[in-house]
Amino acid sequence: MTSRLAETSEISKRFVDNLAVDGVSISIRAGEIVGLVGANGAGKTTFIRMMLGLLRPDRGQVILFGGPPSRATRHRLGYMPQGMGLYEDLTVFQNLAFTARVFGVEPPALEGDLTGLGDTLVADLPLGLRRRIGFLAALSHHPDLLVLDEPTSGVGPLGRAELWETIHDAADAGAGILVTTHHMDEAEQCDRLVLLSAGRAVASGTVSEILAGQKTIEVTPADPAAAMARLGQAGLPVLPTGANLRLPGVTIDSVRSILGGDVGLTESRSTLEEAFMSLARGV
Amino acid sequence: MSFGFTNVTVELAGETAIENVDLEVEPGAITAVIGGDGAGKTTTSRTLVGLLSPKAGSVRRPEAAAIGYQPEAAGTWRDLTVSENLSFVARAHGLPVVSDRHRELLEVTGLGPASDRLAGELSGGMRQKLAVAMAMLPRPELTVLDEPTTGLDPMSRAEVWRLLARAAGEGTAVLATTSYLNEAERASHVVVLDNGRVLAAGTAESIRASFHGVLGISATRPQGGAPAWRRGNHWRVWAPNGSLPPDARAAAPDLEDVVTAAAYARLEAS
Numbered sequence: 092m093t094s095r096l097a098e099t100s101e102i103s104k105r106f107v108d109n110l111a112v113d114g115v116s117i118s119i120r121a122g123e124i125v126g127l128v129g130a131n132g133a134g135k136t137t138f139i140r141m142m143l144g145l146l147r148p149d150r151g152q153v154i155l156f157g158g159p160p161s162r163a164t165r166h167r168l169g170y171m172p173q174g175m176g177l178y179e180d181l182t183v184f185q186n187l188a189f190t191a192r193v194f195g196v197e198p199p200a201l202e203g204d205l206t207g208l209g210d211t212l213v214a215d216l217p218l219g220l221r222r223r224i225g226f227l228a229a230l231s232h233h234p235d236l237l238v239l240d241e242p243t244s245g246v247g248p249l250g251r252a253e254l255w256e257t258i259h260d261a262a263d264a265g266a267g268i269l270v271t272t273h274h275m276d277e278a279e280q281c282d283r284l285v286l287l288s289a290g291r292a293v294a295s296g297t298v299s300e301i302l303a304g305q306k307t308i309e310v311t312p313a314d315p316a317a318a319m320a321r322l323g324q325a326g327l328p329v330l331p332t333g334a335n336l337r338l339p340g341v342t343i344d345s346v347r348s349i350l351g352g353d354v355g356l357t358e359s360r361s362t363l364e365e366a367f368m369s370l371a372r373g374v
Numbered sequence: 375m376s377f378g379f380t381n382v383t384v385e386l387a388g389e390t391a392i393e394n395v396d397l398e399v400e401p402g403a404i405t406a407v408i409g410g411d412g413a414g415k416t417t418t419s420r421t422l423v424g425l426l427s428p429k430a431g432s433v434r435r436p437e438a439a440a441i442g443y444q445p446e447a448a449g450t451w452r453d454l455t456v457s458e459n460l461s462f463v464a465r466a467h468g469l470p471v472v473s474d475r476h477r478e479l480l481e482v483t484g485l486g487p488a489s490d491r492l493a494g495e496l497s498g499g500m501r502q503k504l505a506v507a508m509a510m511l512p513r514p515e516l517t518v519l520d521e522p523t524t525g526l527d528p529m530s531r532a533e534v535w536r537l538l539a540r541a542a543g544e545g546t547a548v549l550a551t552t553s554y555l556n557e558a559e560r561a562s563h564v565v566v567l568d569n570g571r572v573l574a575a576g577t578a579e580s581i582r583a584s585f586h587g588v589l590g591i592s593a594t595r596p597q598g599g600a601p602a603w604r605r606g607n608h609w610r611v612w613a614p615n616g617s618l619p620p621d622a623r624a625a626a627p628d629l630e631d632v633v634t635a636a637a638y639a640r641l642e643a644s
Binding site for chain 2: 129130131132133217218219244246247248249251252255256259273274275276279280281282288298316319320323328329330331332333362364365367368371372
């Protein structure tokens with residue numbers, strides 16, 4: 092059995108009257124990429140901060156590398172926060188050297204299209220390049236567990252492909268990775284997913300496990316706007332898609348009872364986003 | 375008439391923010407401008423509504439009073455109630471403070487039960503729906519919303535798109551920006567921006583159809599330097615000339631593949 096690098100058991104955190112994280116249990120093993128997916132405010136960042144030992148849970152337990160989070164565990168962790176954790180008034184070299192010095196390692200080399208950026212102030216870099224420097228800094232001490240909070244936000248299509256390649260390379264080399272995103276289309280990059288909604292883990296597993304049994308009804312009404320209004324008034328979730336309407340997690344009967352028996356409809360497998368909608372609604 | 379850009383270039387602080395962008399925003403339809411941070415979405419919105427002037431090209435827009443604009447992550451007054459936010463917009467446009475329109479928007483947004491709550495106490499999804507309702511209230515000829523769905527859960531995002539579809543159904547020309555490529559399906563016209571330039575434009579379907587060559591799936595990184603990008607446990611390989619490496623099997627490209635391939639092609643051309 093592959094070793095568990097991190098494990099949380101039923102951890103919770105309340106901020107005044109907001110229960111930000113509510114009893115979430117996950118584990119991350121060496122070599123796997125776990126995606127933490129959810130909207131803003133779903134509790135992703137709070138969960139990460141507890142798992143890293145930066146915030147104490149009100150309830151539940153965090154185990155990192157077999158023990159509680161401590162100064163010693165920090166050496167084996169790489170963390171790229173949403174703000175990237177770079178000093179904007181230092182150059183790229185100075186940032187990488189600073190991080191490397193903290194961990195007592197050699198700074199990483201700048202390769203590919205990062206070559207030649209060493210003397211540039213981080214403040215002068217476009218967001219996409221800044222994110223890739225932040226990623227390089229987080230990886231410089233070859234951490235066993237890498238935590239990336241929305242690593243691809245603001246990165247163009249090619250930069251995104253390159254970042255994911257580096258993430259996969261790190262996992263192939265044996266690191267365990269926890270990555271957050273609110274882009275559903277990135278979630279299929281992960282080996283396993285945990286879907287967070289209002290602080291709770293509403294589903295977890297591989298993409299195919301999460302999609303198993305999740306169905307969406309697709310209707311092709313003569314008047315899509317009118318049909319959408321009627322379905323919406325009845326409280327059904329409606330996604331306009333091209334000329335059709337897609338309704339995740341509802342029954343054929345419920346659609347027929349609103350639009351009539353002669354409306355053209357088909358049942359198809361849900362996309363991940365549609366599955367998430369159903370799961371978050373508790374269907 | 376339709377609104378939009380012809381060959382518009384905008385500079386911000388001496389740097390080119392968007393370059394040679396064409397844009398069509400038609401009454402009764404939704405145009406989505408899609409791209410990451412820094413792609414030029416906000417510059418496009420601000421130029422269309424007249425807050426920025428282009429260095430080159432022409433902008434077609436109605437008079438200011440006929441434009442509804444919601445900037446990114448803004449547009450509601452947090453210390454006013456839901457109802458007061460709508461009334462404020464009505465008053466600013468010289469309309470009755472409470473009207474059938476006001477009640478209708480409360481109903482279609484599902485915000486009726488929350489009408490006396492402070493906007494600052496709403497969830498992100500509800501607040502964003504309020505912002506869209508505020509833009510719709512005076513029935514503008516052109517509604518421009520900058521990232522109305524960013525950071526929202528899929529359900530709230532779908533509800534915001536439902537409101538946008540309703541606004542279009544009332545005859546408004548709607549432009550919405552987003553960083554979610556899969557929202558292209560919700561719009562009748564799509565412009566994908568990368569680094570200030572148009573990477574792809576058309577309907578989601580025509581953009582998918584614009585893919586040239588063959589897309590393949592391979593378990594390993596293909597040899598020989600063919601353009602390839604990893605997705606999960608496999609590689610997507612693009613063969614512009616139609617001949618895939620031997621270990622790759624052909625697959626249907628999705629929108630993400632088409633946009634990634636277009637970015638590759640642009641990189642090669644530069």
